[in-house]
Amino acid sequence: FPSLFHRHLVGVVASNGELSHDASLKGSHFIQLCSQRSIPILFLQNTAPHTAEPTSISQAEAHSHRLKAQASMMAAVACAGVPKITIVIGGCYGSESYLMCGRSFSPNFLFLWPNARVALVDSRHFSTVPRAGDEDWTGDESELKQLKEKLEEESSAFYSSARLWDDGVILPQNTRKVITQCLEIVEQQQHQLLSPWQHPIIRM
Incomplete structure (x- = not known):
């Protein structure tokens, strides 16, 4: 437990x-x-972003074990009864963003660096994603280009903050100062009446 932010x-x-x-x-x-x-x-x-689906039995087994461990972490994050602060410093893609207390898990504070990307898939890998209901669809180049441009625009940090989906974009050099201010705010939460702490159900 590193004490990095003043007395917090x-x-x-x-x-x-x-x-x-x-x-x-x-x-x-x-x-x-x-x-x-x-x-x-x-x-x-x-x-x-998500990697390719497993193509062999050994890869599928390893993938299954990894998903089980990720489910355990996701349950722990969801049931943690302490203040949570999330800083997206790079990519925020797919289900793995849930493990790191992304937007869907409603952290107490959520900030993004200017270079951050929030999306289900990376626009660079978008050409490998087939259209729903048509596995053999390769896509028209012009249509695919428009979709990639739209995804690139809507996954940016500024697009997210402009719609109040987070608490704002911060500069990397101001991160320590912002986190310290957030910790001073959430410190008051310990004096409030909170609901009983819930334990996650984790498969062994």
């Missing part, structure tokens, strides 16, 4: 790319520990 004790969960089985399991245990000790959690999110 905070647990930091950071991701850089795809979350593996071991990383998800470790994150689940860490989040539950922070919740039990009433320590706020800071998520630094840079998740990667």
